[in-house]
Amino acid sequence: xxTLRSLRRVDLRDxxxxxxxxxxxLVAFGILSVIISVSAGLLVRHGRLLTSGRNQRLAVEELANxxxxxxxxxxxxxxxxxxxxxxxxxxxxxxxxxTLAAVAAPPDAGLQRIELAIEWNESGRRGHxxxxxxxxxxxxxxxxx
Amino acid sequence: MKSMTRPISARRPPRGISLVELLMAMGGVxxxxxxxxxxxHGVMRAQSESRRFFDDERTSxxxxxxxxxxxxxxxxxxxxxxxPAGERLVAFxxxxxxxxxxxxxxxxxxxxxxxxxxxxxTPMGREDYSLAGPCxxxxxxxxxxxxxxxxxxxxxxELAPPGVVRPPRTPAEAKRKxxxxxxxxxxxxxxxxxxxxxxxARP
Numbered sequence: 001x002x003t004l005r006s007l008r009r010v011d012l013r014d015x016x017x018x019x020x021x022x023x024x025x026l027v028a029f030g031i032l033s034v035i036i037s038v039s040a041g042l043l044v045r046h047g048r049l050l051t052s053g054r055n056q057r058l059a060v061e062e063l064a065n066x067x068x069x070x071x072x073x074x075x076x077x078x079x080x081x082x083x084x085x086x087x088x089x090x091x092x093x094x095x096x097x098x099t100l101a102a103v104a105a106p107p108d109a110g111l112q113r114i115e116l117a118i119e120w121n122e123s124g125r126r127g128h129x130x131x132x133x134x135x136x137x138x139x140x141x142x143x144x145x
Numbered sequence: 146m147k148s149m150t151r152p153i154s155a156r157r158p159p160r161g162i163s164l165v166e167l168l169m170a171m172g173g174v175x176x177x178x179x180x181x182x183x184x185x186h187g188v189m190r191a192q193s194e195s196r197r198f199f200d201d202e203r204t205s206x207x208x209x210x211x212x213x214x215x216x217x218x219x220x221x222x223x224x225x226x227x228x229p230a231g232e233r234l235v236a237f238x239x240x241x242x243x244x245x246x247x248x249x250x251x252x253x254x255x256x257x258x259x260x261x262x263x264x265x266x267t268p269m270g271r272e273d274y275s276l277a278g279p280c281x282x283x284x285x286x287x288x289x290x291x292x293x294x295x296x297x298x299x300x301x302x303e304l305a306p307p308g309v310v311r312p313p314r315t316p317a318e319a320k321r322k323x324x325x326x327x328x329x330x331x332x333x334x335x336x337x338x339x340x341x342x343x344x345x346a347r348p
């Protein structure tokens with residue numbers, strides 16, 4: 001039978017309890033390990049972000065370089081390039097699985113609109129290529145400033 | 146008669162902790178401290194790495210834009226002059242007679258762009274493109290097409306072929322991503338710098 005005296009004794013013992021229970025310790029360790037694993041994941045994602053940033057810059061440079069090449073090519077070679085566009089060896093070495101596509105619009109007022117698109121193996125990049133449009137003198141050789 | 150032993154419920158709770166508890170607590174705390182220290186070190190390293198990396202990326206993008214603009218504005222590639230081996234990359238002659246030259250510094254960490262007035266060897270302007278570590282730079286000229294490439298150094302200090310990287314000289318160099326840049330441009334493409342043809346107004 002629980003008496004008032006025994007209850008008071010229990011309360012007094014609880015108040016005097018020092019230290020932590022194993023359960024509390026486990027909860028604290030669990031929270032800490034969750035924080036550490038989330039932070040470690042962030043570090044890994046940071047590394048991927050750096051690679052992604054570089055790939056983006058290399059892809060933009062590659063598109064600009066290909067557009068320059070198209071400008072320098074004679075009309076027949078340009079048509080051949082547009083029929084089967086391919087990334088440069090440098091881009092192929094640095095951008096995994098890089099593919100280049102080109103769309104040429106019909107010439108208008110001596111200029112031809114050419115759109116180049118590049119995509120490579122990266123999360124969220126396939127199906128969402130980078131595009132660069134340029135207006136080059138059409139095959140007739142007419143130039144406008 | 147009063148008993149000499151006190152009832153269990155009335156015993157005072159034990160003071161202090163056992164050795165096993167102490168060891169467990171110390172072990173747990175040391176694990177937490179080690180993990181936190183490693184994490185902190187990783188975060189600080191990532192911060193400095195990313196700052197260096199984005200500095201290099203910005204420099205590469207700036208160099209690419211400037212180099213392309215200079216090639217477009219140039220009338221021709223200037224004749225080579227005597228310079229220490231590997232230092233001078235290329236020089237362009239502008240339509241007004243001025244010269245723009247690109248140099249790779251001796252420590253291989255910097256590309257310099259110098260603007261020279263006609264007949265004056267003292268640079269009128271100078272721009273530096275500094276990189277975090279040494280790199281190789283090569284300029285090739287094929288008729289009107291100019292090709293600049295920056296990349297990791299090979300074993301002989303020249304541009305390393307793809308997939309072949311020279312062993313790093315320092316631990317910091319091992320963690321650094323070498324710069325990667327290729328710029329192709331056509332000489333004199335910018336029509337604004339061309340002399341006007343007969344009867345044609347300048348744009």
